[in-house]
Amino acid sequence: MAFAWKASGLTYNRYLAITARVVRRSLKEQPRLQAERRGEMELRFAKWEKSKQGENKNLAEVNSADMAEHAGKE
Amino acid sequence: MNSLRVARAAARIHPSKFIAPLQRRSYADAVSDKIKLTLALPHQSIYKSTDVVQVNISAESGDMGILANHVPSIEQLKPGLVEIIEESGGSKQYFLSGGFAIVQPGSQLSINAVEGFPLDDFSADAVRSQITEAQKIAGGSGSEQDIAEAKIELEVLESLQASLK
Incomplete structure (x- = not known):
């Protein structure tokens, strides 16, 4: 099976996150406010080099930039 | 000649074999249909x-x-x-x-x-407004990734709209 999302460089994980996000946004006001908190990710990371902490980066942003870079290469 | 004797012997054994407990089903081994x-x-x-x-x-x-x-x-x-x-x-x-x-x-x-x-739990209005928005992005001149994401959203929203009818 050829999936359109795969051809554009997205991972299955990212695909699932998008489908889940759009489902949450389609909810009625009450359940939506409860559910949308689940979609937030605050993970940050930093690379350590020579005993020095590098720049503090947001994991979600770096991931999506990385996927955009690899888009259409498969 | 030999095969005939075997056949006869088999016929003799068979009937008794079938008289034995005729596939009785108890509660324990009844197959669940759930x-x-x-x-x-x-x-x-x-x-x-x-x-x-x-x-x-x-x-x-x-x-x-x-x-x-x-x-x-x-x-x-x-x-x-x-x-x-x-x-x-x-x-x-x-x-x-x-x-x-x-x-x-x-x-x-x-x-x-x-x-x-x-x-x-779904709101048909929210689905409709998201479809127009996603269509705009999918047909626009954004990055390849944005277009791919909008297309995924469209697929979900259209399936959702069909289910809500």
Whole structure:
């Protein structure tokens, strides 16, 4: 099976996150406010080099930039 | 000549073999005609090994109905409706955002999805406004990634809109 999302460089994980996000946004006001908190990710990371902490980066942003870079290469 | 004797001997043995306990069924070995369904989201279990009659799922390989004693299989789910026919005869519908359905031996069915809600929780207006927005992005001149994401959203929203009708 050829999936359109795969051809554009997205991972299955990212695909699932998008489908889940759009489902949450389609909810009625009450359940939506409860559910949308689940979609937030605050993970940050930093690379350590020579005993020095590098720049503090947001994991979600770096991931999506990385996927955009690899888009259409498969 | 020899084969005739064997045949006769076999005929003599056979009748007695069939008189013996004629496949009596007790309560313990009666085959259940129910599926044990587990429908789990990361934050909630909707069903926990509950006996149900039938489950209809929309998998990437096609829509399918699962009854008891289904052949073991793994199916990737499309964003779509899952219908559960319960023992009481009533049916429940949930819209799942995507995940996997696993049929295990012994009539066990596990469905794992990221988000799942009953249809009553969805707002048709929210779906409609998101469709116009996603169409704009999909047809626009954004990055390849934005267009791909908008197309995924459109696929989900169209499936959702069809389910809500």
